[in-house]
Amino acid sequence: MTLVYPVQSLAAHPPRLSPAYKSTVKRSPSKPLIPMRHTLSELTGPVYGHETVRENDHDLTVQGKGEPIGERIIVHGHVLDEDGRGVPNALVELWQANSCGRYVHVVDQHPAPLDPNFTGAGRTQSDAQGYYRFITIKPGAYPWGNHHNAWRPAHIHFSVFGHSFVSRLVTQMYFPGDPLFPFDPIFNSVTDEKARNRMISAFDLENTKPDWALCYRFNIVLRGQSATPMENS
């Protein structure tokens, strides 16, 4: 099956220049992007086997000597293409702040505690149906310097590889009902409300594990539609 990648689908993305998110002002292109046809270079992409992902890489609560502090959660869903077809063997990487809203990164100096049992990085590969699953800790909100009293809503960063280099996606997953949504210029950089809502996970009671962990469902939709089958002439 050869997929097609309609350029119109890109309309869901935020504009590169979104001045309310100040760092975009000097880092977004000032000249028009040049349209081009997809060649084999764009239509192929890296393929990695299971050797890239180790046994517990999907479980961020067992990477330390003890259990991390915070609310244990399951985050799961499907990696899909634009037709709703599961993307098998997709590499899904995630990284996030700990339950206090602090990242392990050396540049993060937010005065909230680090958790010696929580790094905040994970990795998995979707199965044959495109399904993936992580176990982690619900991240905290944290302040940032974009404007006075700026706080990021709780979020988990996702990095996903699909069928080709042009289906590559880096995004953030948010939690339903976050009171910080109206004030966050990164979340609101996606101007279409329907598109914005696709970044919000759904609380999933059915897959919540009693006495153990709440569950959130987050489907990730990558570029790519099935090509119209060619008529045999």
Add this chain to the structure above:
Amino acid sequence: MQQAKPDGITPSQTVGPYFAYGLTPNGKYDWNDAFNNNLVTPDTSGERIRIEGQVFDGDGAVVPDCMLEIWQADAQGRFSDPQDKRALTNTSFKGFGRIGTDAKGGYAFDTIKPGQVADPDGKPQAPHIVLAVFARGMLLHNYSRIYFDDEAANATDPVLALVPADRRSTLIATRQPGSGNAVYRFDIHLQGDKETVFFDV
């Protein structure tokens, strides 16, 4: 498995300032690298090259929190992807690399010079590497290409031909003087007079 047809793709968001420990730990964090900046494997044929440069913003300031990813064909112009029916299954060359820029906005990839890949009309493109640029302040990664200044095929490359002549040089890595493996310089300017050409793909 088919789910209900989604109402669109998941929008992109920035990698933010703190991606390094998850995506490019490079020995600095307690996490292993899925990918790095050395694409060369012992069984890789082709000319060993290094591509190095710096990333700059619209003020000409270096960008120390940028992530670069490259994807390329092998020396015979084949991609390590089953979608390329000519791909060799017995080689460990994957054709994909990733690096985070350093404090001076610098990066380097060790790889091989790719072979020529056909365009959709079957016309050969000049050797090139595709490039994705991610950073804090970039809500969506930028897509570009790296060509090489010692390739005569640049003159007839169908993608370079789409680019205004006075901007083509932003896509062409320049071979540095010296002996040993070839080193090419390729700086990336996110914005401004020297802005790298980015493609709408």
